[in-house]
Structures are given as C-alpha cells and as structure tokens.
Amino acid sequence: MxxxxxxxxxxxxxxxxxxxxxxxxxxxxxxxxxxxxxxxxxxxxxxxxxxxxxxxxxxxxxxxxxxxxxxxxxxxxxxxxxxxxxxxxxxxxxxxxxxxxxxxxxxxxxxxxxxxxxxxxxxxxxxxxxxxxxxxxxxxxxxxxxxxxxxxxxxxxxxxxxxxxxxxxxxxxxxxxxxxxxxxxxNGLYVNSLDAKDDYEAKNKLVNFKYATLDYASIPDAKVTLSDEDYSTYYNAHKGEFKNPQDVRSFEYVSFNAAPSKEDSVAIKAQIDKLAEAFKTSTNDSLFVQINSETKTPISFQKKGGLEPKLDTVMFNAAKGFVYGPYISNGSYKLAKLTDEKTTFDSVRTRHILINPATEGGVEKAIAKADSIKKLIQGGKSFADLAATFSVDKGSGSKGGEIPAFDVNGAMGGGQGQITPEYTNAAFKAGKGDLIVVTSQFGVHLIQIEDQKGSVKVVKVAVVDKPIAASSKTQTVAYSHAQQFLGNLTKDNFEAEVKKEGLKKSVAEDFTGVAASLPGLDNARDIVRWAYKAEKGDITDKVFTVGDQYIVTRLTEIKPKGILSLDAVKKQIEPAVRNEVKAKQLDEKLSGGSSIDQVAQKAGVKVIPVQNIVFANPIIPGASLEYKVIGSVFGSQPNKLSKPVNGQQGVYVYVVDGFTNPPALSNNVREKQQIAQALMQRAAGQVLDALKDNAIxxxxxxxxx
Known part of the structure; x- marks a missing residue:
C-alpha cells in the first residue's frame, strides 16, 4: 500500500x-x-x-x-x-x-x-x-x-x-x-585578463561632464519634410536591424456589431420576469434551476462572502423563500431565491485515510477496506499509524492524516486549498469524534471529525440565469449589412466603400501564422488561416464571425522571412528618419562656439553638469538611456568641447571635466568568474538561436x- x-x-x-x-x-x-x-x-x-x-x-x-x-x-x-x-x-x-x-x-x-x-x-x-x-x-x-x-x-x-x-x-x-x-x-568559453579589466573599469570608472542639448521635439514634425534619400540613407545604415525571423502579415478590416440590442435585452428581461412568479411558489428549487437556468449550479450552503456581492448583502438579512431580482450580473439576467438557512460550525478540523479504488479492485472494495480500517480504529488502533501505513495521500499520511481546518465552503485557512464538496458536506453533518466513510473524485476517505469550532450563519441560495444574447433578428441584420458591404467591394475600392458607408476601419498588424487572437479579435484563427492563403490586396470571399462581430477583411501587407525591404519598414522607421533630419538642423544650432557656455547661449539652452557616470549604466540623469552619448564621453579627452552627438532624445554637446579611475584590479579572478557565469547563462539560448538562424x-x- x-x-x-x-x-x-x-x-x-x-x-x-x-x-x-x-x-x-x-x-x-x-x-x-x-x-x-x-x-x-x-x-x-x-x-x-x-x-x-x-x-x-x-x-x-x-x-x-x-x-x-x-x-x-x-x-x-x-x-x-x-x-x-x-x-x-x-x-x-x-x-x-x-x-x-x-x-x-x-x-x-x-x-x-x-x-x-x-x-x-x-x-x-x-x-x-x-x-x-x-x-x-x-x-x-x-x-x-x-x-x-x-x-x-x-x-x-x-x-x-x-x-x-x-x-x-x-x-x-x-x-x-x-x-x-x-x-x-x-568549456570552450574563455575570459582573459583584458576582458576582466575592461569589465571592471566599465563598472567602476567614473566621469564628470557638462552638456547642453536640444530635443528633437523642439522642431515640430510638420516643419520637417522627408525625402526618399532620407529614408534610403537611414535604411542602408540600419539594414541589419530589419531581419524578420518569420513570415508575418497584416490586414485591415471592418466590423459589424451583432451584440445584443436594447430590444434583445428587453425580451430576455420579459422571460426572466415570467419565471419570477413560478420561482416564488416552487417547491423543488433544485429541479427548477436544472430546468430553467442556463447555468446548472448546484445549490449548497454558503457563508457570508461566498455569494456574489449583490446577493451577499441581501440574502443574510432575508426570510426563507425570498426571491431577489431580476438583476443583471456577468452579462445575464438572474433570479436568486433563499431556499434555506441555518447556523453551523465556523470551521471543522479532520484527519483522513485515503484509499485508491483503482488499486483495490473498485469502489466497493475500497469502501470495504475503509470499513475494516474503521473497525481497527474503533478497536483501539492508532489512527495516525494506520494513516501512515494505508493512506495514499502521503502528504497528510506522514502527519497522521491531519489536514488543515476548513469552512462550510471547503476553503482551508490561509489560502491553502479547497476541500471537495463531498468531504465538506459529510464533515459538517457529522458529530465531533465520528468516523465516517465518504467517496470523492480522489477516492474513498475514512474521515475522523476532530473538532468543530465557532458558530456562523450559512444560507442556501438557488440562482436562475438567462444570458443576454443577441436575437436571430439582430444577428441577421448585422450579417446582412456585412454581406452587402462585402458584395460592393473590389480590390481597389475598400477605402472608398468604408468612407461611403461611414464605417470605422481597424487594422491587425504583423501577426504570425499561428496567432490565435489579434487585438480586438479573440478566436481569430479562421481569419489568420485566410490571411496566409491570400495575396496582398485580396478581399476575403466570406464574412468571418468572431464573437459577436461580423468581419470583412483586406490583406494589406506580407512581410517575408529575411531582411525586409524599405517599403515594408518605411512606416516603422519614419520617426527615426525624421529625427535624423531634425538632427542636421539642430547640429547647426549647437556648432560654432569655442566653449560649451557659448554654444549653450547661442542655442538658448542651459549647461547641465552631471557627476559619477559609469560606462556600464549609460543613463543621463533626468534624461534617458543615451548609449551613443555616454560612449562618446568615455572616448573623449578632458576639457575639450565635443562635436554635436545625435542621441536618442536629441542632439548633445559636452565637455568632460575629468575621470576618476578605480583602484587597480589586483585580483581579477572574481571578475573573470562573474563574466564567465554570465556567458554560460546565455550560452544555451545563443547556441539554439544560432542553430535556428542557420536552419532551413x-x-x-x-x-x-
């Protein structure tokens, strides 16, 4: 066992x-x-x-x-x-x-x-x-x-x-x-002394400098005109950044809403109103719920906090038989009836021995074994010893069968887990000291009730729900509109028809062939499959159904695996290209002075001092990450005015006040170990990336x- x-x-x-x-x-x-x-x-x-x-x-x-x-x-x-x-x-x-x-x-x-x-x-x-x-x-x-x-x-x-x-x-x-x-x-990775020295200095060498800057935002976008040459120059300089790891596609679409209308809601409300009177006089509430409710929720006792908020504030002060509603909750009209109430224990503490029917030849034999163990306990045998020997729940078995105390909802204290309803119901019906045999989804339990503490009011509430769903009329109207729109489309008039119909166009960009959902479109597999069979400019040949929306699509972009063309990335790189054009204008404003104070005065900006910057953390306080600027600073001579440097947020000029070198690295073993550890942590992923890059x-x- x-x-x-x-x-x-x-x-x-x-x-x-x-x-x-x-x-x-x-x-x-x-x-x-x-x-x-x-x-x-x-x-x-x-x-x-x-x-x-x-x-x-x-x-x-x-x-x-x-x-x-x-x-x-x-x-x-x-x-x-x-x-x-x-x-x-x-x-x-x-x-x-x-x-x-x-x-x-x-x-x-x-x-x-x-x-x-x-x-x-x-x-x-x-x-x-x-x-x-x-x-x-x-x-x-x-x-x-x-x-x-x-x-x-x-x-x-x-x-x-x-x-x-x-x-x-x-x-x-x-x-x-x-x-x-x-x-x-x-084992082939090696860190030499120069690597250790460079890493040590990057983390510990300090620099103090002054700078002046003009943000790209200081020039309005509307005053910048971008030429084809501007795009080509940027694209050619950054071509390696536009490698597409896999084929992706984009489409534009129009959605026709088939969500429930006001009339649909009124009709559902009328249905639930008719049920309300019958619910009040029902003598078999469980059967009533099974027949009339969309959600067949079992009716069980709940303590305060176990019901949804609207019911929790009402049912614990109501009389038995009280019907609340109709009310709206989670997209449904609902009725709730207080079918029973009582005062019971706040918590029950038990221990159990779990028998596995699969290894005993079936549930009946497992129950028979539990009964035999029960007789041994009643005859004076130790429950704890028998739990350690026979229980297949080794977690509790090693503790004598003990499990944490739980409430009437089956919730264990401290969020430790949930007890099955069969176990919970039996434990709250039994008396202190009782030995009972119960079957649950986990097997056959021999349970001993060790303690029952506190006193709490619990209620049993039956709930009938009717989801607020779109009627066939609402769906037909929306679908007909979508079909009519699709029937008027050609490859060349999508934009014109959208404008003519006064519709809103949406886009789904750069999704892969295995995407299951897209922004605003859950469960969009059918559309994704279509997109990977279509050609650029194709209109769908059918109306797609996604949730409560009917969708008509047009494929706008196919980006193949590999280096993307300039046309494919033109929209993506536009902000960076615009900043480069702005940088040429800003460079002129930050040039021509013999000192940084003169440059700043000419440009109408202030000189800002910064201290104790390290190469390994290239952040300018109050600004942002500026890799290029900080890299230039650490490659400069003190007291020499720099040329303008194009950064992430704007154009900078600077003067290095001086460097503070760290103490000489006397023992580089620790530095080597840290670098080697970082290399090893990245190695597995980088090896696989390299294998994938070279795979067909x-x-x-x-x-x-």
Whole structure:
C-alpha cells in the first residue's frame, strides 16, 4: 500500500517533468489543443527542419499530452495563452530536432553504465532525487526509489505507469546528452585578463561632464519634410536591424456589431420576469434551476462572502423563500431565491485515510477496506499509524492524516486549498469524534471529525440565469449589412466603400501564422488561416464571425522571412528618419562656439553638469538611456568641447571635466568568474538561436493548426 500511495502521490509530478525535461532547462508548459484535423490529401507534414519532417499527428499528440497537463493545473484557457504556448512548443520541438542533429553528428552518447548510475548510482540524477525525497527533510530517500522500482517489476504494476516511467528515463537520457553538448560549448568559453579589466573599469570608472542639448521635439514634425534619400540613407545604415525571423502579415478590416440590442435585452428581461412568479411558489428549487437556468449550479450552503456581492448583502438579512431580482450580473439576467438557512460550525478540523479504488479492485472494495480500517480504529488502533501505513495521500499520511481546518465552503485557512464538496458536506453533518466513510473524485476517505469550532450563519441560495444574447433578428441584420458591404467591394475600392458607408476601419498588424487572437479579435484563427492563403490586396470571399462581430477583411501587407525591404519598414522607421533630419538642423544650432557656455547661449539652452557616470549604466540623469552619448564621453579627452552627438532624445554637446579611475584590479579572478557565469547563462539560448538562424525550415503551421 505504501508503494501505491507514493506512486499516486508522485506520478503526476513525474509526468510533468517528462513533459518539461527536453533540451536542458527548456520547460514546455501546458499547451492547449488548437484547431481540428486538416490532414486532407494525406498531408501529415507540419514542418520540415533541415530535411527532417515534423509529422502533424506526432506534434498533435504532444499538444494533447500537454493540454491534459494544462487542464490538470486548473488554469483558464484563453486564445492569448493558446497562441503563446503553441509558439513555445514549436520552439521546443524545432530546438530539440536541431540539438539532436548536433549531438548525433558529434557522436555524443550516454552508455548503459552511465544511464544505470543516473537511477541507482551513489548520486542519482537530481530529477530522480527530487521525486523520491522525504517530505519532512527534503533529502533523497533511496528506500522509496527501491520500493517504487520493485513495484514496477511486479504483476500489479499499471502498464501506463510503467510506460510513463520508461518515457521519463528516456527524456532523462536525452537531457543528459544535451548537457554534454552544452558542456562542450561552455568549456570552450574563455575570459582573459583584458576582458576582466575592461569589465571592471566599465563598472567602476567614473566621469564628470557638462552638456547642453536640444530635443528633437523642439522642431515640430510638420516643419520637417522627408525625402526618399532620407529614408534610403537611414535604411542602408540600419539594414541589419530589419531581419524578420518569420513570415508575418497584416490586414485591415471592418466590423459589424451583432451584440445584443436594447430590444434583445428587453425580451430576455420579459422571460426572466415570467419565471419570477413560478420561482416564488416552487417547491423543488433544485429541479427548477436544472430546468430553467442556463447555468446548472448546484445549490449548497454558503457563508457570508461566498455569494456574489449583490446577493451577499441581501440574502443574510432575508426570510426563507425570498426571491431577489431580476438583476443583471456577468452579462445575464438572474433570479436568486433563499431556499434555506441555518447556523453551523465556523470551521471543522479532520484527519483522513485515503484509499485508491483503482488499486483495490473498485469502489466497493475500497469502501470495504475503509470499513475494516474503521473497525481497527474503533478497536483501539492508532489512527495516525494506520494513516501512515494505508493512506495514499502521503502528504497528510506522514502527519497522521491531519489536514488543515476548513469552512462550510471547503476553503482551508490561509489560502491553502479547497476541500471537495463531498468531504465538506459529510464533515459538517457529522458529530465531533465520528468516523465516517465518504467517496470523492480522489477516492474513498475514512474521515475522523476532530473538532468543530465557532458558530456562523450559512444560507442556501438557488440562482436562475438567462444570458443576454443577441436575437436571430439582430444577428441577421448585422450579417446582412456585412454581406452587402462585402458584395460592393473590389480590390481597389475598400477605402472608398468604408468612407461611403461611414464605417470605422481597424487594422491587425504583423501577426504570425499561428496567432490565435489579434487585438480586438479573440478566436481569430479562421481569419489568420485566410490571411496566409491570400495575396496582398485580396478581399476575403466570406464574412468571418468572431464573437459577436461580423468581419470583412483586406490583406494589406506580407512581410517575408529575411531582411525586409524599405517599403515594408518605411512606416516603422519614419520617426527615426525624421529625427535624423531634425538632427542636421539642430547640429547647426549647437556648432560654432569655442566653449560649451557659448554654444549653450547661442542655442538658448542651459549647461547641465552631471557627476559619477559609469560606462556600464549609460543613463543621463533626468534624461534617458543615451548609449551613443555616454560612449562618446568615455572616448573623449578632458576639457575639450565635443562635436554635436545625435542621441536618442536629441542632439548633445559636452565637455568632460575629468575621470576618476578605480583602484587597480589586483585580483581579477572574481571578475573573470562573474563574466564567465554570465556567458554560460546565455550560452544555451545563443547556441539554439544560432542553430535556428542557420536552419532551413519549411513551416506549415499556418495551414494545419
């Protein structure tokens, strides 16, 4: 029983680690399954990475596994999270393929003796040591590991658990290979004495200087005319900054609102008004809720603070049978009825022994075992000893079965968690000292009521809701308008038709082929798929439905992977180009003086002194980060007026008053260690970035996900 308990307690964590071990510390989080089956014409090729195929079904299997793990965490799934985690998973899969190629090329292996040592050696792999640790001390418990391995070899072992363990070990070995590969890289990193000296001075050498500046904002944008040459000059000087890591697209669109109208709201209100009278006279409120409510919420006792605010202030002062509403909450009309009230304990403290039906041959046999243990306790056996022996909840079992006190809502003190409704209800109905057997989603509990404290009023409230939804008439009118607008469009008249109809045009810019949502458009996968099949200037051939909006789109931009053209980045670089043109005018205003005071007087600005600036933190107090200016300052001679320097916020001239050198670096070991540590921390990511940059990737995700 101890082994089964430990297995149940730990296997979830082991599976989680299995998902996250690939590629060193690259943790693949919870992934939401997206899209359906697009395997038409036997197309099972999600991508090709350096000639190696990534099958769609295998990728989907990983998404399914990670989706299940994500759902177990209880976190909400949103389109934004879907998009983010899908991209994370893609990066992990591609990285693993590229890393495996390098490992294979270099002949890196993990031998049988080494893999055995990772599990059974004197110093097992840290992942294994963590999973088989003593919960009290946190130290590795070899007995638990040996018991677990013995269980896997027994006839009682669950085949799924055996496979999970095999997969877990496989990932450990793959991670070990990756560790060896990264060791080859990091062992080649070297920090010399000059590196240490430069880093030390960058952090500790001080400079005092005076400067005068004219902000770019001092020249109105309207007074600056930008030429094609201005754009070309800037583009050619910064071409390397415009490398697009992947194909992105943009479209403009018009939205036709199909949200519920005032008439729709009135109609829903009339429905809920009719229900109100019947609700007041209902003798079976649970059945009434199940028949008439959109949300089939179980009716249970709640203490003050457990109801939504509108009800919390009303129901605890109302008489039984009181009906509140209709009222609006979370987009629905609602009715609420006080069906019962009572005074009960404020909190209950219990301990339990949890029996796993799966290992006992079913729920009935698990209940029978719980009854047997109950008789042992009634006969004088120690509950704490039996909990340590038989409970599969090892967290509480090691503490004699004790769990924190909880209230009538099942909430444990200090935000420690939530008790299941079955457990909570049984505990509040029983008396102090009682031993009861209860079944929940976690198994069969043998519960002992240790204490019941305090006194609190609780109420049971039945709620009927009717969402305020758009009627078919409202939807039809909006859809017809969208269809009419689409029917009038050609490739050349989108702007004119928008203006003619008095509509508002919106844009979605630079999204990738796997985007699940766009600004203002949740669940926009259909539109994204269309965009990656369309050509620039294309109008959609259908009206898209996104939430309560009908959308008509026109593809405006395709930015391919690689160095973007000037036309593609012209809008993006316009502010920087304008500042460069302004800088030429400002340079003239800050030139011609023999001292910084003369320059400042001529330009009509003040001279500002600054002290104790270091190269490693290039911030001008009261201004902003000015890399170019501070870099120029540290390369200047004292007492020499500089030429104008074009910074981030404006144009500067300066005079260095002097430098304060730090004490000579007598022992550079610490500096070398700090630099080396920073290099090693960046190494894994930079190696993978380099492998990706040089990889040839055919990416079909936009069509298949």
């Amino acid at each position: 101890g082994i089964m308990g430990y297995l149940r307690d730990r296997m979830g964590k082991i599976v989680a680690i299995l998902i996250g071990l690939a590629l060193l510390a690259f943790i693949v989080g919870e992934v939401v399954k997206s899209g359906g089956s697009f395997l038409r014409d036997d197309n099972n090729e999600l991508a090709v990475v350096n000639g190696e195929k990534v099958p769609y079904d295998e990728f989907q299997k990983k998404l399914d596994q990670n989706s299940a793990q994500f759902k177990q965490s209880g976190q909400a799934i949103s389109p934004q999270i879907t998009s983010y985690i899908q991209e994370t998973t893609w990066n992990q899969v591609v990285s693993q393929l590229l890393m495996n190629k390098e490992i294979e090329k270099l002949g890196i292996v993990v031998g049988s003796d080494e893999s055995t040592s990772m599990v059974n050696g004197n110093s097992p792999d840290p992942q294994i040591a963590r999973q088989f640790s003593d919960p009290q001390t946190g130290q590795f418990d070899r007995n638990k590991l040996n018991q677990f391995l013995s269980y896997l070899q027994s006839a009682k072992a669950d085949p799924n658990q055996k496979q999970a363990w095999t997969d877990f070990l496989t990932q450990l070995i793959e991670a070990k290979k990756a560790t060896k590969y990264m060791a080859l890289v990091t 990737v055919k990416d079909n995700r936009a069509k298949l996900l």
